[in-house]
Amino acid sequence: MRVRLLAAVLATVALARPAPAQLDPEPKTPTLWRVVLKAKPHPLLSPSFREQLKRDALAALQPAMGPLGTVEVIDLGEVPRDKWEPLWQQFDDKGFSALDAPRDLTGAKTHFLALEYRDGQYHLEARQHDGFAGLASPVVRRQSVRAPELVGRTAGLMLDRDFGPTGSFDATPGKVDAVKVALRGGQLGALGDRVVKVGDVFAVSQVFKTQRPAPPPVRTATGKIIAAPPGSVPPPALSATLRPFTLLRVIEVNKDGTVRCGVLTLYQNPFPAATNLVGYRCMKLGTVDAPLTVRLVTSNPADQKSTGQATVRATEAGFGTPPDPKDRFTFRDGLFRSERSLANVACVTVTHGGRSVPFPVPVLGPEPVNLPFEINPELERKAENLRGLVAAAARVADARNAQTICFEATAALIEKKKNADALARARGGFQAADAADKGIADDLARIKESPDASPELVRSIERQLAALRQFNVQLAAHVKTLEAVVARENDPTIAAREVQAEALVTRITLLLGRGDVDEAINAYDLLVTLLPENAEVKARRDKLKADWAPKSDAHAKARDYLLKKWAAVATVPDFRDSLPDLGRAVEECKKVGDKYTLRKLLTVFTAAGVKLNDLVAPLDPNADADRKLAADAKAVAAALAALEVQITEFVDAK
Template sequence: MTALLALALLAPISDTREPYRVTLVVSVAKSRLLTKVFRQQVERELRDGLQAALGPLAKVSVTASHPLLADIWEIGLDRAVGGCRDRGPGQTHFVTIGYDGVHYEIQTRMHDGITGLASPVGRYDTTRDRAFVARLAALMIEQDLALTGTVITEPDAGQQVKVELRGGLLGELSRWIKKDVLFSLTSVPSSGPGRLQPFLFLQVVSPPQEGVCVCRVLRRYRLTALTGMTATLMPTRSGPLRLRLMQEGPRGLVPLNSPVTLEIRRHGFEGEIGSLLRLPASGNRDVDTLKRGEQGRFDRVAFVSVLSGTNVLARVPVPLIDEGVIVIPVPTVNEEEGGIQDRFRMLLRNAVDAEQVQGSMFEDINKLTKEPSKRGTAIAHVKETLARLRDDHVRLSKEREAVRIESEKLKTKLDWKIVDQRLERLRSGEKDLLVHVSNLEKIEREENDPKRREWLIKKAEADSLVKQADVAEALKIYRSAPEEFKTEEYRKFVETLEAKWKPIDEEHAKARTFIYERWGGMSTNGIKDNLAEAKKSLQTCISAGDLYGSAKFRDLTLKHVVRMDSELKALKPDVNADDEQPAMIIKELFPELRKMVEDAEAAAVK
């Protein structure tokens, strides 16, 4: 399949002269033996040791305070950091230190602000040596340094790409970025957490030169264009492989319903007859290559083919990160049909992501244009993003047609309605943004009266708020117009909008309050507890002919779907029992939310 798709990836392009910002958050348990002097010594040795190791590549700082610390001590470091999706300019390494009377217990986990994602695993180790605590913590942290880069080329005939490395011209990276190490790939939007690409990796072919390294593409799905994606160094290891095969179902993964055969290789999905490991697999037990001795050991990555008879169901590159079980989803159809269905799902996800990016543009430009000195920057930023979004719409449209042609091979027809709705919203949103930017440029260029210029800028902000269905906020601005600019036509315009916005009754007003003040800020559990009220509020707005309330509900619900999709990907219910309940809640909510999005979409007209 041809890779046609690339999102507007708005994370800063990796800068070969930009140092990493590394923050160490050290939290020491309360104990009379873990004194203030001990804590200060650990902080100092950690900071100095890592700064010496990284040299000019990074600026390392240490602190004992962070908003996540309360959650870390309450629910555990792994869950607290693993669930964090905050974005920022640097990476944060959390270190907790305890003492059980014999051993010093150290836990670490990293959160990368560039992508908004945590490291794949948390780490735990112990030592009896008080003087070795800081050194051991530093060794644990070094395994999870988020060394990143940006993919700058598409795969060539040999399936190789180039990656421009952050800090690549500041210092020596070959200590970490060696031949055969792996990068994960993440698509990073302008706001919100990035989307880690499943079973898509880069393997370094040769050490970096002039801040750029060449990598081989390892992937299960041939779905996504790679240029612009963020590559993050993975903490891979050598050792045996533990696998759990799960069947893909309409509501998630279920136990495998029929046995399959695994072919596991070391360098690719073909050949290697002499070292090929062939094993049976079923839904009754995990596959563990430990008992196979050296034949069951793999270096950094294994190439797993799943077969039903002679029919290849999936080819999956599997990185070795820790000793935990790795879940491999197995499609119910052959590799070709499964690829088409996955391609369709990726198309839908990317269309939704692109729409979210586009929606954030109105918010961004409204924030920046409040300050006259930043208007030029705001306009340039939006125009640059618009160009990428325009390219996205073209690529998404081409991908839609390509997938449609491919999908004719499927027995089960795909539902194109929601994809087409997203593409149409992208097209109309692009038009609205172009008009908005053009209007701002015209005001800046032609309006000589400073007072009138400032008012027209504010009015343009109000106009964009109406398009985002934030009518109450828009009306506040419209009503604040200086008296000399309130023409008769303008007064009638405001009165008409006020009439459209006025609730028809108390029940309608209550529904509006729920949607605008409560719905968007709810957590996943909050959505579960308030689902009935959400449905009622939406239906109240639809019955009242409230286009704005329906549109706002649609947009907020779509954001919840995107957020919960990221949450679900971070959970491992098939491996971690604590993740079973949160994953089940999300899976149960998805069809409800999607149905409400469809209903709101049908009622909303912008």
């Protein structure tokens, strides 16, 4: 069964499993800091004005970077959109919330600067995403100035404030009071107070090895890219998720490019082992000395009004310090406010009904900070189990997506007559899927032992695992075929034409398995040219062309909708509104027996799941509009999963 759960939310808590640290701290690697400018069109924001802004920002930032890296300022208005990187496109489409979505690590730090002129002022907003630690700045910085000559200087100060040095560290499961962090580029020069000093605060990310191939390399600060050797399998991509409510506070700066940090955390076990976990990274935050405002958030709306019954206090000294009246927050208008300023970090303790929960919170500015606190502890236990299930669902969906990419890459390499490379790619994909299958199956078995495990979600994950295994059986068969092709290719007694024909047959099989009929017909044309005397090959090609030809105008429109229009849907409301048309188009294809289009649609569903995850990840559960979008996304995911079951049964029917 080819069924992938279209999870609407990605969990950030992984299930326990030992894994060795494998992260390179890159102590001698300079940082590439990209400032990406997006200016809203206005006569005063002319190309010459933006060019001056770029020069001013570069002049303000590069000297301070010193040997730690290179600053590059990019004006989106000067770069054709088809040359934009995916993160730039997502920022242009969604704004700063796009930075919250999980993504593969690239190593580059990208700092977005939005500029707009209105009401007689230049308005600037800035936020960064670090591609080494996989973390985004927690807040969007905002400044406004009236004088045009101050725009560049203001932008430089905003960006510099949030420049976050990053690092890597190893940690063993269990209670940990301190860790040693190796800073990226820490051995390139002296670490002055501007880079890091005692009292600075770092956010923490868990870094996981995925089943996807790593993205194309972003050039280093020196402009150098080391190409992979021919025939090599792309390394697995690394992805990072924020370790919530776990902070590092610097207590010692060393001359060898490392810092010793105390650990402030919500958890008894702040750095648990987990499946595919390869280590931890961190990024310094732009903290301040200021009062703190917090909002307690519950999963049950009925309990939200009771949050004022809790007691909130905070201190910079750490958890476990004796209560002091000056540390207590006052409650007003649904918010808890500190009576004094807190420097860099607040060790917040929330108490209700004899239960106390510690929350380490970075002090970043006046905006309220949401703290998840259940008045009913039973809800908290159930939420933890659900997060584990959603994490498993996300991992198996990731493995299925990687498997799809492997099929595509293998077929493309065969088309280029790189059969040895295709074999290496197929082998790597098979091994990755097999490892993912075993790890997820073990984790799922543990989750099912809980009485809170959702039967529906468990069944969905089990169906996905079955699909993963089924396609890995097919991939194993392709590996054997390619092994034979490569062996014959290296045999001087066998004609090259015969080997090429075998490779084309393998490519056709791969393409038809995914529903890529047009490409399969093109491959058949090459095979017919190669074997003009083979009547059977011609007959198979002609039959495929006849089967693929639209059976009616309605059928042609249904196919076009499924593979072009629906594949381009990009928002939650559009997904929701598309469901009736999607269902009708699927029924039209089923009516005429068009299994190829529906087989291709199954691969499109994988991309739809990724889109939904990206759309839901940045939503605020406390905003009514965002809660509505999240509910719509959940309904869409359920509808697509049910439709996928129907399509799979249809295309698999003999």
